[in-house]
Amino acid sequence: MPKLIKNGEIVDNTYYWLQGAEQAATANSIVPAQKWLADKDSIGDIAGIWLEAGDGVEFLQDVDLKQFQVIGINFPAFTDGRGFSYARLLKERLNYQGEIRALGNFIPDQLGFLIRVGFNSFQFNEEVDLEKALALHKPFSIAYQGDVSEPRPLFLRR
């Protein structure tokens, strides 16, 4: 079974990242958010949805996010930082408590920042060595700004 990093450990990936809108969804699929929007009354059981860069999170405002075990966010290129804001908004604005999974072309050197904005699982591209990636998860032991796990900036704790 393919592996991924989740909550700081290398574990089996039990979900399937469904990338094409034409593929049939199953109970362990992470389906494109747009597909879910279009078919949500007929789609049946799924693990969750994933956001494409450009989707934003506003359309999820009135959705009961508890129905999703996972929300994925795709990085079309690792330099496309929209997903950083999406994760933070899911967590802080929409109060989503489930798994937030990074998908696509992000790289291990981004782990530290990805964790700080709310991602807790990381489905890397196949060629990435997960052991080596995991070692990069916390480049800094302290931060100036608040983040999802510590909303108080350093100036409130100094």
Place this chain on the structure above:
Amino acid sequence: MYQYDAIDQQLVEERVAQFRDQTRRYLNNELSEQEFLPLRLQNGLYVQRYAPMLRIAIPYGMLSSAQLRKLADISCRYDKSYGHFSTRQNLQLNWPKIEDVPDILAELAEVQMHAVQTSGNCIRNTTTDQYAGVISDETVDPRPYCELIRQWSTFHPEFAFLPRKFKIAVNATESSDRAATQVHDIGLHIKKNEAGEIGFKVIVGGGLGRTPMVGVTISEFTPRADLLTYLDAIIRVYNQQGRRDNKYKARIKILVKALGIEEFRKRVDAEWAHLKGKESTVPMSEFDRLAGFFSAPAYDNLTNYPEALTSKLASSAGFARWFERNTFEHKQAGYRIVTLTLKKAGQAPGDATAEQMQKAADLADKFSFGELRVSHEQNLVLADVRQEQLVDLWEAAKQAGFATPTLGLLTDMICCPGGDFCALANAKSIPIAAQIQETFNDLDYLYDLGNIDLNISGCMNACGHHHVGNLGILGVDKKGEEFYQISIGGASGHDASIGKILGPSFAQEEISSVIQKLMNVYVANRSEEERFIDTYRRVGITPFKEAAYAKAN
């Protein structure tokens, strides 16, 4: 100036360790070129035409003598014994080896310096007025606010991969804007409201490059406690909605222009509504803590214009000239602000040799409480010089090549490194600066012309800020040959404006004679005491254009 505590120190050291590991993996082919590129840029490392270039941050231009000595020392041991001070108050080394960069960063960390976010699509070094804290017409000292922004922007987890680079500049005086804030992604003007509370006028969407624009006001007054939440809101909107399909349309100015300021403001306010009053609201205790680092040095109780100064002013025309041009009024009686110019003929504008850096550090220790500033115009500043010591300082500065008395004049040019160093450049810029310096070497004539900003960029990226020079020179490539386009009427202060292109570009050897023709038009048309820019604004571009392109009889 700001002093690191154990936490600040730990962060820069951890960054050095992280970058050391990234460099090691890159050199071992564990990180691809494509992956390493943004990672190294976030730490100021470019790969240039002949060698890498490392851009070292000088936060809002403040530098201690010990730090400057370290920079001089590093330039000797790892580079070719000189550095280049940039328009954004940073220092660039043009010849370091990639494998040495982690060691350079480790040495910088020893003196509380770094290269964090000096490049890349992230929030860059915050800049401000080089006279901050020592001029009388300042609302408040902007430096504590710059430091607040520095800390907030350093390793901001959400904004490390923005659509494009993001530059913030702060100004705190009504009378002038020496930080060119209106051509930054965000310009902040510190002001007080009617109740006497401190806050910011926020200007957004200024910038140079291919599509130069003067910024527009998004908020007339944002209370200082709300500064960081408001900045978070602006940049969060930009991060999600700024264009990413075309790097030349990715700056925030393009988004602001496309939406219009009303709609952009609406979106920012909608975002801010969620953040305002939350944890990132800055408490009074933090403003006090930061302000404590910028308290006035131990000034003596002195009077203005002591005899030692007035007698020399009367007896030495050279000294009087330098005093008039290169020194500036201080808020404290008996003191003066002195600019050490890096515009000596024969030296590229903004360049300083290691020896000059050592010398400037010595002068700072001897005359100015051991501190210096770097200016947007690529000069060094000693902010707190006793007037009775100005003559001694002048003598020493002359010896070191820092006393060219042309601050603000035609030959006090802003100039990027250009095609001699930079891989992006279309044309060389340093030889143009040299040509102008050689041609316009008559001080009386330069003084008669008065204040003129001449800015030179080697390409459209506009590192030399050519759009906002009263005269701008832009290097262009015409079928493999270097040509230069001249623009006129730009300004970077409170009256910021983008210059207009005069017409077809000129060959390198024509530049000085064209500038001469433009000066002739100015001299013929000016009214008493009228600056070049004001004459231009009154008479318009036509007479300048006609003179520049007139056929010889």
